[in-house]
Amino acid sequence: xxxxxxxxxxxxxxxxxxxxxxxxxxxxxxxxxxxxxxxxxxxxxxxxxxxxxxxxxxxxxxxxxxxxxxxxxxxxxxxxxxxxxxxxxxxxxxxxxxxxxxxxxxxxxxxxxxxxxxxxxxxxxxxxxxxxxxxxxxxxxxxxxxxxxxxxxxxxxxxxxxxxxxxxxxxxxxxxxxxxxxxxxxxxxxxxxxxxxxxxxxxxxxxxxxxxxxxxxxxxxxxxx
Ligand code: NI
Ligand code: MN
Numbered sequence: 001x002x003x004x005x006x007x008x009x010x011x012x013x014x015x016x017x018x019x020x021x022x023x024x025x026x027x028x029x030x031x032x033x034x035x036x037x038x039x040x041x042x043x044x045x046x047x048x049x050x051x052x053x054x055x056x057x058x059x060x061x062x063x064x065x066x067x068x069x070x071x072x073x074x075x076x077x078x079x080x081x082x083x084x085x086x087x088x089x090x091x092x093x094x095x096x097x098x099x100x101x102x103x104x105x106x107x108x109x110x111x112x113x114x115x116x117x118x119x120x121x122x123x124x125x126x127x128x129x130x131x132x133x134x135x136x137x138x139x140x141x142x143x144x145x146x147x148x149x150x151x152x153x154x155x156x157x158x159x160x161x162x163x164x165x166x167x168x169x170x171x172x173x174x175x176x177x178x179x180x181x182x183x184x185x186x187x188x189x190x191x192x193x194x195x196x197x198x199x200x201x202x203x204x205x206x207x208x209x210x211x212x213x214x215x216x217x218x219x220x221x222x223x224x225x
Contacts, residue, residue: 007032025055047137049118071119099128162195
């Protein structure tokens with residue numbers, strides 16, 4: 001599995017036979033030079049309805065026929081705009097052709113800009129090709145991350161560190177201790193001034209205080225699991 005960071009909370013995953021996008025907030029993201037037209041995923045995963053995650057979902061999915069995997073509510077919303085979807089909910093898993101997707105809790109909110117309720121916000125665990133990736137979505141620190149860390153042996157955890165809307169670096173460090181991933185990649189920071197953070201300081205703290213290694217990616221950079 002090859003992971004490419006697209007800035008903010010967005011990642012593209014190259015799986016054995018297909019591409020998967022998580023939170024493709026690309027065209028309106030001031031911190032990335034990626035172009036949504038360059039992606040043709042088989043599936044798009046959305047953890048909650050906020051615009052900085054839903055992003056270019058509709059334009060990408062309607063162009064290439066990607067299936068949206070998200071809450072029942074978000075899938076219904078997208079279906080009205082022509083997007084094929086597979087609705088799920090927190091605690092549920094499903095075996096797709098590329099691997100298994102399980103949604104986990106997240107402490108946040110989830111409504112579209114027009115006020116439509118998006119269901120509960122979620123994190124997601126993706127198991128594919130013998131690797132396990134956890135994307136926390138937007139969330140506070142919560143002690144049940146320990147359950148997630150004991151149920152799965154996480155190869156890579158993508159954790160928000162931006163503060164203000166999500167965990168900041170100190171709580172994300174505590175999350176690493178609960179989740180026990182092999183590698184942690186910080187996300188959801190430096191996109192806007194409000195969530196400016198020092199990712200190298202976070203990396204130093206993670207590596208001094210936990211057994212995880214921390215990989216700081218600039219938008220466009222890749223990491224091989
Ligand atoms: Ni959000
Ligand atoms: Mn967000």
